[in-house]
Amino acid sequence: MNSFWHNLPRPFFVLAPMEAVTDVVFRHVVSQAARPDVYFTEFTNATGWFRAGDKAIGGRLIKTDDENPIVAQLWGSDPEAMAALSQHCATLGYDGIDINMGCPDQSAIKGGGGAGMIRTPDVAHQMIAAAKTSGLPVSVKTRLGYTYVDEWQDWLRGLLEQDIAVLTVHLRTKKEMSKVPAHFELIPNIIKLRDEVAPQTLIVINGDVRDRAHGQEFAEKYGVDGVMIGRGVFTNPYAFSANAMPTRESLLSLLHTHLDYYDTYAHRTGRPFETLKRFFKIYVRDFECASELRDTLMHCNSTDEVRVALGALKI
Numbered sequence: 001m002n003s004f005w006h007n008l009p010r011p012f013f014v015l016a017p018m019e020a021v022t023d024v025v026f027r028h029v030v031s032q033a034a035r036p037d038v039y040f041t042e043f044t045n046a047t048g049w050f051r052a053g054d055k056a057i058g059g060r061l062i063k064t065d066d067e068n069p070i071v072a073q074l075w076g077s078d079p080e081a082m083a084a085l086s087q088h089c090a091t092l093g094y095d096g097i098d099i100n101m102g103c104p105d106q107s108a109i110k111g112g113g114g115a116g117m118i119r120t121p122d123v124a125h126q127m128i129a130a131a132k133t134s135g136l137p138v139s140v141k142t143r144l145g146y147t148y149v150d151e152w153q154d155w156l157r158g159l160l161e162q163d164i165a166v167l168t169v170h171l172r173t174k175k176e177m178s179k180v181p182a183h184f185e186l187i188p189n190i191i192k193l194r195d196e197v198a199p200q201t202l203i204v205i206n207g208d209v210r211d212r213a214h215g216q217e218f219a220e221k222y223g224v225d226g227v228m229i230g231r232g233v234f235t236n237p238y239a240f241s242a243n244a245m246p247t248r249e250s251l252l253s254l255l256h257t258h259l260d261y262y263d264t265y266a267h268r269t270g271r272p273f274e275t276l277k278r279f280f281k282i283y284v285r286d287f288e289c290a291s292e293l294r295d296t297l298m299h300c301n302s303t304d305e306v307r308v309a310l311g312a313l314k315i
Contacts, residue, residue, distance in 0.1 A: 005137055012037040015030055015240070017073040018230055019042055024269065034237075038070070039068075042060050043074065047081045058271075070094060072098070073099075095136065095137075096165065117142070118145060118155055128164060137165035149176075153193070156169065168204040187222040210229075293313060
């Protein structure tokens, strides 16, 4: 199935879905710093939405017309719910559906979703078929296996046999979490399996990729189609840029941008000011008095108070 994915440059770079991070606010911040080729939303519980509607998911599926292409990442273990929410995402104007089959969070696994899908491949395949009823290109983000690395061969083969648009592989198992280095050495074997089973499916790698330059190295070395960057944006929010690390001034300017976007969308996302504080460490670091400034900001109770604190330090 040809889709927007196949019209992207090679290699393309994707902003990873991150829980309580990649909402409409932070996606705009990243875009302001250096735009990725594809955006992913936070992952959304299809079963929760199916049972209780939008009130169960809050502002997770809020998007704007300048975020494109953008993929809604969904999770769950109920094919009927997956079909319904995928179809709803199509009406919202999303460009694709991605199914999360790799999240190691126990709450997702307990419900059979996330990395729990690795243990129930038949259900995983049903979820893919359900998402396809949306008419949108369907992709999957997963891990090498649940417990053992060598699970990847049967697990990924089964997914590739479902004729998905993209397979994103976080190069660790669920058990490994992020405690060990990503298994980049397996990329050639994964590419070989893709070429054998589903040459039309694009392969994206994820895990330990710092920035665009780092990802470009892997793409040139292994021939992957795309690179997904997640935690790298916490070290460098300009990770999708080809330029060097940002300056103190550019980081603090981006913090002001973050505050502005938060104020713009807070009434729609419903997220309290306290949720902003997890981001301060991205911008306030590696310069004199950074720790003192961070401490001051952590005691603020509004975006206006943050601006006042920054202004008092002539920032």
